[in-house]
Amino acid sequence: MAKQRPTPESLPRKPLTRLLAVMAWLRDREHGCPWDIDQTFRTIAPYTLEEAYEVADAIERDDLGSLKEELGDLLLQVVYHAQMASELAPEAGAFDFAAVAQGIADKMVARHPHVFGDAVIDTAEEQTASWEARKAAERAARGEAAQPAGTLDGVARALPALVRAEKLQKRAARVGFDWPEIGPVIDKIEEELGELRAELSAGTVDQARATDELGDVLFAVANLARHLKLDPEAALRATNDKFERRFRHIERRLAETGRKPADASLEEMEAFWQEAKTRT
Secondary structure, three states, X not given: OOOOOOOHHHOOOOHHHHHHXXXXXXXXXXXXXXXXXXXXXXXXXXXXXXXHHHHHHHHHOOOHHHHHHHHHHHHHHHHHHHHHHHOOOHHHOOOOHHHHHHHHHHHHHHHOHHHHOOOOOOOHHHHHHXXXXXXXXXXXXXXXXXXXXXXXXXXXXXXXXXXHHHHHHHHHHHOOOOOOOXXXXXXXXXXXXXXXXXXXXXXXXXXXXXHHHHHHHHHHHHHHHHHOOOOHHXXXXXXXXHHHHHHHHHHHHHHOOOOOHHHOOHHHHHHXXXXXXXXX
């Protein structure tokens, strides 16, 4: 017997149950959406990352209305992946949304023995160390590595580069591979800048070597952010916003005389930039 096409009234009323039903129907081979049916884990993954960034953007803007909407979009991504997984054969590793929710709930209980047990953890630093120790134990229990787990295992390659640099550095620091003071960290930035400057002064720029040296500079700067207990991604986002505000000031000032940036000299735009700096 063929399924009846769903209607808004026929969908469950409870919000989460309704969302799961909507996603199942979108993927339905008979009545679903052709675009949604065609998607795979790989084609949806970029949208998952994009939605996570939009959540972060709403938080940066202190926009709770947008945050509610963006969290919904991000939740849809989780539901989407879970629905696709539920369509697999059991031998292919099928799972559903309930299994995802159960798994993360159990993980949070296990990683917070001071909340759901008798362990005593008094500081955020102690909890971070406990968290990492439990993650390592979980990986070992799953038999993820045929050889002893490396210090840097499990730092996802898909992370934004600055975030991944900071996480790699934190892992190395836990086993003592770190400077105890900020001075040598700043010296390292200057050293890497010197190497980049030397590469660029050689005449013809070797793109591969210049890329390597620039990467070293950025990695060293991320290390400084870690030592200062600052989020390098947040710092760069703030500077991006600041640049945007100041450049828009240049555009507004030029528009007062009917011009655009392409019509002005660099010196004139720099003067308006300095003007913007006094205001932002």
